[in-house]
Amino acid sequence: xxxxxxxxxxxxxxxxxxxxxxxxxxxxxxxxxxxxxxxxxxxxxxxxxxxxxxxxxxxxxxxxxxxxxxxxxxxxxxxxxxxxxxxxxxxxxxxxxxxxxxxxxxxxxxxxxxxxxxxxxxxxxxxxxxxxxxxxxxxxxxxxxxxxxxxxxxx
Amino acid sequence: xxxxxxxxxxxxxxxxxxxxxxxxxxxxxxxxxxxxxxxxxxxxxxxxxxxxxxxxxxxxxxxxxxxxxxxxxxxxxxxxxxxxxxxxxxxxxxxxxxxxxxxxxxxxxxxxxxxxxxxxxxxxxxxxxxxxxxxxxxxxxxxxxxxxxxxxxxxxxxxxxxxxxxxxxxxxxxxxxxxxx
Numbered sequence: 001x002x003x004x005x006x007x008x009x010x011x012x013x014x015x016x017x018x019x020x021x022x023x024x025x026x027x028x029x030x031x032x033x034x035x036x037x038x039x040x041x042x043x044x045x046x047x048x049x050x051x052x053x054x055x056x057x058x059x060x061x062x063x064x065x066x067x068x069x070x071x072x073x074x075x076x077x078x079x080x081x082x083x084x085x086x087x088x089x090x091x092x093x094x095x096x097x098x099x100x101x102x103x104x105x106x107x108x109x110x111x112x113x114x115x116x117x118x119x120x121x122x123x124x125x126x127x128x129x130x131x132x133x134x135x136x137x138x139x140x141x142x143x144x145x146x147x148x149x150x151x152x153x154x155x
Numbered sequence: 156x157x158x159x160x161x162x163x164x165x166x167x168x169x170x171x172x173x174x175x176x177x178x179x180x181x182x183x184x185x186x187x188x189x190x191x192x193x194x195x196x197x198x199x200x201x202x203x204x205x206x207x208x209x210x211x212x213x214x215x216x217x218x219x220x221x222x223x224x225x226x227x228x229x230x231x232x233x234x235x236x237x238x239x240x241x242x243x244x245x246x247x248x249x250x251x252x253x254x255x256x257x258x259x260x261x262x263x264x265x266x267x268x269x270x271x272x273x274x275x276x277x278x279x280x281x282x283x284x285x286x287x288x289x290x291x292x293x294x295x296x297x298x299x300x301x302x303x304x305x306x307x308x309x310x311x312x313x314x315x316x317x318x319x320x321x322x323x324x325x326x327x328x329x330x331x332x333x334x335x336x
Contacts, residue, residue, distance in 0.1 A: 019302065119236040120304070122303075
């Protein structure tokens with residue numbers, strides 16, 4: 001049995017915990033809620049977290065009425081950075097647009113940085129999503145996802 | 156002989172075979188795409204052909220360390236688990252440097268931050284600085300996700316023998332290195 005195992009092990013050992021691609025660990029989506037509001041969301045997988053301080057949301061081509069209000073995060077005692085605020089699970093940020101054109105397409109750009117509890121950190125991620133604003137008084141647009149959910153045998 | 160007893164050896168063999176296959180798939184994850192020994196040697200060649208500046212801006216070719224047992228650690232000051240493991244690397248470098256061990260850090264980071272942290276922990280091995288290119292290098296070496304820390308161990312003959320995504324703590328590190336020195 002031992003020889004059977006040894007024979008199947010290649011010369012190189014690759015130790016790699018089961019980790020998600022950052023786009024799936026920190027799934028970004030945007031929804032136009034009305035004619036002048038879009039909401040940016042992250043669905044953060046279990047065992048992963050984002051740093052609140054590193055989250056930046058900007059919109060083009062329309063300006064924002066105010067700086068986005070980021071919700072409070074969970075306080076985490078980081079060995080080197082001290083007390084940091086992190087996001088886990090779901091986080092949503094409303095973005096109020098300044099005098100957008102009716103039916104305008106806006107692009108939301110999210111800069112984020114996160115880590116896994118398993119002990120790895122991902123470099124800063126930049127993601128862009130474009131949504132069309134619905135007409136005033138009509139229903140919210142459909143949510144647009146950066147990474148459509150997909151099932152893989154390997155995950 | 157009862158029916159069960161006759162088939163037992165075959166079941167055992169099948170189970171062992173499946174286990175071996177599973178182990179091969181699990182451990183061979185990084186080499187899934189490789190088909191020959193040439194690929195392994197080639198990966199180390201990729202590494203030794205690289206030149207990166209150190210924190211003072213001086214270009215350092217990784218080829219200068221060929222022939223040693225080289226532990227290349229991709230890290231960043233913004234990565235807490237990376238910072239966490241480095242004091243242990245310093246310790247092991249101090250102990251085993253004389254026997255041909257060479258740690259090389261490649262920071263996906265800014266020189267001033269790297270210098271500051273290096274001074275803080277008394278870094279006793281080279282800290283090279285890279286950006287996007289260095290991250291692409293780590294991907295070429297098997298860092299599929301582009302996450303940190305990512306560590307590659309190269310033996311004296313220039314072959315990559317171990318890669319690790321995530322922390323590489325002292326006991327595991329020593330176990331790997333001792334076989335190569």
